[in-house]
Amino acid sequence: MSVTHLRESVGVESTVLTASRAALAGLVVLFAGLHLAAVEVPLTAQAAVYLLGMVALNLPHGGYEHFANLRRRATTFRGTYVAGYLLLAGAFVGLFLLAPVAGLALAIGVAVLKGGGGDLHVLRATTGTSHLRSRPQRLLAVAARGGAVMAVPIVAFPNTFHTFSALMVSMVDPAGLGGVSSYFSVTRPLVAVGYAAVVLAHLGWGFRNRTGDGAWGADAAETTLLVTYFAVVPVVVAVGLYFPLWYSLRQVSRELAVEEPDLGGADLLGGPDADAGGVALRAWGVLVAGAMATAAVAVAFWTLVPSPIPGPNLRLGLVAFWSVFISVVALPHVVVGSVLDRGRGIWHVP
Numbered sequence: 001m002s003v004t005h006l007r008e009s010v011g012v013e014s015t016v017l018t019a020s021r022a023a024l025a026g027l028v029v030l031f032a033g034l035h036l037a038a039v040e041v042p043l044t045a046q047a048a049v050y051l052l053g054m055v056a057l058n059l060p061h062g063g064y065e066h067f068a069n070l071r072r073r074a075t076t077f078r079g080t081y082v083a084g085y086l087l088l089a090g091a092f093v094g095l096f097l098l099a100p101v102a103g104l105a106l107a108i109g110v111a112v113l114k115g116g117g118g119d120l121h122v123l124r125a126t127t128g129t130s131h132l133r134s135r136p137q138r139l140l141a142v143a144a145r146g147g148a149v150m151a152v153p154i155v156a157f158p159n160t161f162h163t164f165s166a167l168m169v170s171m172v173d174p175a176g177l178g179g180v181s182s183y184f185s186v187t188r189p190l191v192a193v194g195y196a197a198v199v200l201a202h203l204g205w206g207f208r209n210r211t212g213d214g215a216w217g218a219d220a221a222e223t224t225l226l227v228t229y230f231a232v233v234p235v236v237v238a239v240g241l242y243f244p245l246w247y248s249l250r251q252v253s254r255e256l257a258v259e260e261p262d263l264g265g266a267d268l269l270g271g272p273d274a275d276a277g278g279v280a281l282r283a284w285g286v287l288v289a290g291a292m293a294t295a296a297v298a299v300a301f302w303t304l305v306p307s308p309i310p311g312p313n314l315r316l317g318l319v320a321f322w323s324v325f326i327s328v329v330a331l332p333h334v335v336v337g338s339v340l341d342r343g344r345g346i347w348h349v350p
Ligand SMILES: CC1=C(/C=C/C(C)=C/C=C/C(C)=C/C=C/C=C(C)/C=C/C=C(C)/C=C/C2=C(C)CCCC2(C)C)C(C)(C)CCC1
Pocket: 058, 059, 060, 061, 062, 063, 066, 082, 085, 086, 107, 108, 110, 111, 114, 160, 161, 162, 164, 165, 235, 236, 239, 240, 243, 289, 290, 291, 293, 294, 297, 319, 320, 323, 324, 326, 327, 329, 330, 333
């Protein structure tokens, strides 16, 4: 895979990449230190960090990704995109209401796909993917990098994972997870062995195909950092800060690294001839429209779910609500915004 239209300036995006790596490494050091000092961070404090990271920091970037994708697209394309988005989000909500355990499994899968799929495109645009030569190898990379987000915490923090999974399912069926929780003693070692095999296969296959341009080394170092991060940092904090500090920052880096394709549609911000005031007003309008659409989906979801804030603790309940809601809007984010959108896509790399 080669990137043909890289922008000439490569300074800023590598600084952003470095910032994302430093952020995760810093958190590993901090939480390893706390662990050694036998300091435990209460779950309610972890929940506050999660909500800050996912709502205040990550959500605006999620909205921005769609804006950047749709900014210069034809009007009919924009309409089809939003309709497809709402249809898929609606289907996810339907599944969650009818079969909450399957809905939880899908939410976990979406987090893996978003993290892994997003990361693969960042690699293509920045440090390179010369060592990933076939589709199965790239899929393995998605599973290794995205799998760290969920598979490692299942093994490292089983009780917290179980608690929040039960809370999420209980938004629809309070006893829902009970039917499958007896299998956890079997699934946990299976996940551990399966994920370890995926990581080793990804690193080993990439090593065999390495070309000496540093792409494999960067990939291997980052994959190791991700696995360490999710093994050391408590899962609620880890997931809550991974999306803004790793996923979002690295997508910024990808975007800085690639040229914007000319898609022939009218620029939502008015194009190069628009004056600064006009651009600011249009940006404000787009922001308000996106925020209203997102809020409408959140309110609809809240109304449809029997118990949107499950359990006695507000913060933990909000974490459960937000995790399912954000997975609902992230499914079309991944499927409509990238897999189906061959023209540009939210993870565009030429
Ligand atoms: C709506 C709409 C819109 C918007 C969109 C957006 C704004 C997006 C965003 C997006 C995003 C921003 C995404 C994100 C994602 C994330 C995720 C997907 C995550 C997940 C997570 C999870 C699932 C977790 C969980 C858990 C468990 C399981 C256990 C432990 C604990 C915890 C919690 C960690 C538009 C305008 C287009 C239009 C149409 C409609």
